Amino acid sequence: MAKPPATPPTATPPMLRRVNAGKLLSVLSNAGVMTGTGLIEATGMTRATVHAVCNDLISMGWVVELNAGRHDTSVGRPSRRFVFNSRAGYVLGLDIGAAKTTVLLTDLRGETIAKSVRSVSDVKEPGERTEIVHQAIVEALAEAKVSDTQVLAAGAGVAAPVDREGHILVDDEFWRRFDAGLPERLTKLHGWPVLLENDANLAVLGEQWRGAGRGVGDLAVLLAGERFGSGLMDSGRLLHGSRGGAGEMVFLKLVEGVGDTHGIARMAREQGTAAVADPTVETSLRTAGDDPVTAELVFAAAAAGDEVALGILQHIAARTARVIAMLGILFNPELVILGGAVAAAAGALLPDIDKHLAGFTSTPPRVAVSSLGDAIVSVGAVRHALNYVEQHALDLHLTCRPE
Template sequence: MPPMGGDLSRLRQLNALTVIKTLRGAEAATLSALAERTGLSRPSTKEVIDELSAMGWVEEVPPASGTMGRPARRYRFRADGGHLMGLDIGAYHIRAALADLDGGVIAETRRPAHPGAPLEDRLAAIEQAAATCLALGGLTIADLWAVAVGTTGLVGPEGRVIMSASIPAWRDLDLGGLLGEMFPCRVLVENDSRLAALAETRRGVARDARDVVFLHIGRRMGTGLIIDGRLHRGFGAAAGEIVMLPEAGWRDGPVDLNDAAIVPDGLPPEDAAGFTLAAARDGDPTALDAVARFTDKLAVGTAAAVLLLDPEIVVLGGGFSRSADVLLPPLRSRLERVCLRMPKLSASTLGDECVVLGAIDYAIEHLDQLFFAPDAPALRPPVRPATSPPGPDPT
């Protein structure tokens, strides 16, 4: 057999990624169990585990006390080997969550924001939210391997926000660059609806589905698409913007709910839709009319996505997912009239956390690519970022 050089190291990277993905978020496993679950040969599995152990990605677990005889060695992913931060920067809020390499949330925090706030104020609020979150988790900024940010608007491939309808200061803004100055590690920026879609696929109601349409419905309306198991960005990172289709009528958000006649004068505008949804739940006819008009529009954009993509599941997420009991039945009946094949239709259980959790899952995907992809430079060890972080390489 002639030597295969680069091809073999490529294969080894792939095998390492397979093992990492199998161990992450799971119980400790023996070599035999790992070989079975990964489909790798046992010698390949052993080779990969030895390499990953030497580098600190994986560790042996002590046998359970009271075990008789000599038990098979078991290995687990070192989730606490590094930490990630997810940020959700919306028009009205900033959320931060701190997670380990499994994606488990260690600490989280939320601050209100104002859509018209000047850029400096918003950046300062982001910095404060991040600092609070780190303090809650007992960590420092130097412990972060990556920060992933979900934000409203059209986000270009380099982390530049091209435009945002809801944050005026977010226009042709190098947000990735600005946050890269704030954090001494990799910073990733992506559209918030897309990250929320990712979270649903990784840990929500769409878990393991290959084709998902995520409806990000609340004060604003958007969609995120998972196609063939991957976040779909499109050629110019502008995918998922069905909100712009005039016939769908999504552009002005839930105006039918906001402007319903039953909304009392003086109610803060941001509470109007919630008021109408609650009244509809109680059977108020005016509120139910408003919900019918709103779901008519919601159904047009959703039907377009379902007819084009034929997803396994449509997830109603975002702020209004709390009112899924009111919204899903009329949405379902409208879709059933039009769609050739009706997908599963479910409410998100991640609620307002969907974006920040998706940001964490996105950061994990990025690290997997960085360390284990076939074209990654090498199986780099998870050096402690206090001395030498994987970055800085803000994108």
């Protein structure tokens, strides 16, 4: 016998007050100064409810009233004016990469207050990486004169699949480098929650928030530096998969014309090095002398008209187009954004990528390059932390109060 449907919980006055507070805070956090009348129009609440909830948020520290004391809203008197207290607390965005760690400290509107970068290229043990992340955090907080008690949350990105509970998938040797109990250790050291996420997933959050993907719900970001990895968004919802593996690109080993997960920077560097090693090849890349050939050097030589470098980029563009076509066929995004350290140079590849795409799929996405550069993951980590703060705002204790 089927069970009767569960009775929905009764909407008690405290519950309604909490719902209204969350709605109003969401409006204010995405706006500038607003009057009581503006908040009434934006939320559909009554004037009495708006003012009562604003008073609650002011007492908690989330909202500041401008010209406090002028509360009379009768005809001829100015309306009350409210603004979100963006310095009610701070969040951190951590990009924990294979070569370096970047820490952004921002206010609650995502404006950067301090930044710290540390190299981790020589790190062998996961525990060493965690210690360097800790040191970078301490440096950023000290620069801004912000204490741990003022930080509300940190978002952290790693180059490994992360499930919905924040656990790293360690099936791959490269991914195991990041499995060091980092969230638990940082929380123990600093006191605030650390929200672990895959770096490409954070990249797509960052792009939709402050990059080329603003307003796009069906979006893919392709991190294309050393290794390909993608973050996927469907109708504004981040895709994880059952174990956090959505968007992983290991399948590229099976794709004809691709064959592995090597990204644009690695391919440019390796092909440039091979060209220099061949004494029969004439190329300006050899003017680097004994210095190693870098991806930047290959792109610069191509821009200067070097035929060998141009050929390398044409090959990379055709290969990258196959990767993008696979994303277009499997997930049908409206837009694919090329991101990571190669983004600044990758614009040179777009004409050839677009030319090849139409021949690979009947639903080719638009392709753009990121304007966020190598900050793409740390910006997304900030957005991840801000999402947490917005969802839990009424349960957080604020130590920052407006003057």
